């Protein structure tokens with residue numbers, strides 16, 4: 001009999017979502033306006049911290065598009081982005097006709113490397129080729145060393161954006177993710193920390209800017225009785241029904257973070273005595289959301305590579321995935337400038353993401369860990 005499939009990261013409902021959805025149906029707010037949208041945005045602002053505004057949207061990619069447009073990104077501009085990320089961190093740069101410049105990871109956090117950023121900004125300033133914006137991604141839920149990067153952005157006049165799609169619930173120096181840059185984006189895609197099935201959000205302190213983005217997201221309709229448009233718009237608003245799911249999900253965010261962190265801790269403990277296996281570390285500056293638990297396999301210690309382990313897990317009907325393929329190695333971005341890249345490439349070659357859902361049962365975890373242990377031990381070199 002085929003064993004139950006264990007997926008990488010699945011939605012985990014709290015049970016509270018249904019009431020918000022039913023209320024949307026009862027009240028007929030089956031639209032891209034309504035009380036769930038207002039409630040979700042308000043509750044996210046309350047959760048993130050005083051003074052922050054939130055704009056609920058159809059995706060995280062849409063959120064980044066609006067933020068970059070607000071920051072004035074246009075054809076001919078450069079936008080610096082972490083190379084080790086998902087393509088959604090970069091597509092909006094192309095939507096606006098600008099050019100991405102990819103920046104390597106640091107060895108400690110696997111996030112954008114502040115030393116590389118410093119070197120790049122210094123060199124680019126000399127040739128008048130500074131980027132307009134830098135997008136720092138909090139990889140797999142690990143916060144980038146954002147204060148160091150923010151100081152560099154300030155010094156060189158580059159706007160800073162946080163891509164917190166994977167890090168909701170993480171902290172940086174006691175601050176919540178998505179509050180450490182003027183604008184941040186979140187994703188509520190089905191595999192994320194919390195979900196609205198698909199969705200995203202802009203977070204920022206500048207409420208006027210958020211209002212402008214809200215207008216763009218709503219087809220740029222002017223406040224007029226007739227349909228009046230003075231600038232380009234998009235249909236990017238979240239549905240009031242889906243915002244209801246978000247409200248129910250947000251109520252259990254802390255539990256979801258705790259559960260994913262517990263999964264990571266179980267992997268760390270179970271794999272501690274296998275030489276050459278390393279769980280992505282937790283940087284000293286904050287709390288990792290552990291959206292995904294990522295391990296690396298050191299080829300000096302283990303002849304087996306991530307692809308072999310992915311295959312062995314698949315034979316047990318367990319889903320795992322390679323680490324993001326760095327953007328500077330993607331065919332789509334083959335002509336883009338890359339600042340370094342070797343660390344991200346190494347992480348990609350040696351890493352894989354393990355099942356990390358907050359709903360994993362003890363039995364599921366035992367199955368994944370059992371497969372990992374037997375597969376890795378069989379491959380270990382004699383000492």
Ligand SMILES: Cc1ncc(COP(=O)(O)O)c(C=O)c1O
Nearest residue numbers: 059060061086088089165187189
């Ligand atoms: C780092 C990162 N940025 C951006 C996105 C885009 O978000 P969405 O899928 O909601 O458009 C995602 C994930 O999907 C992501 O992981």
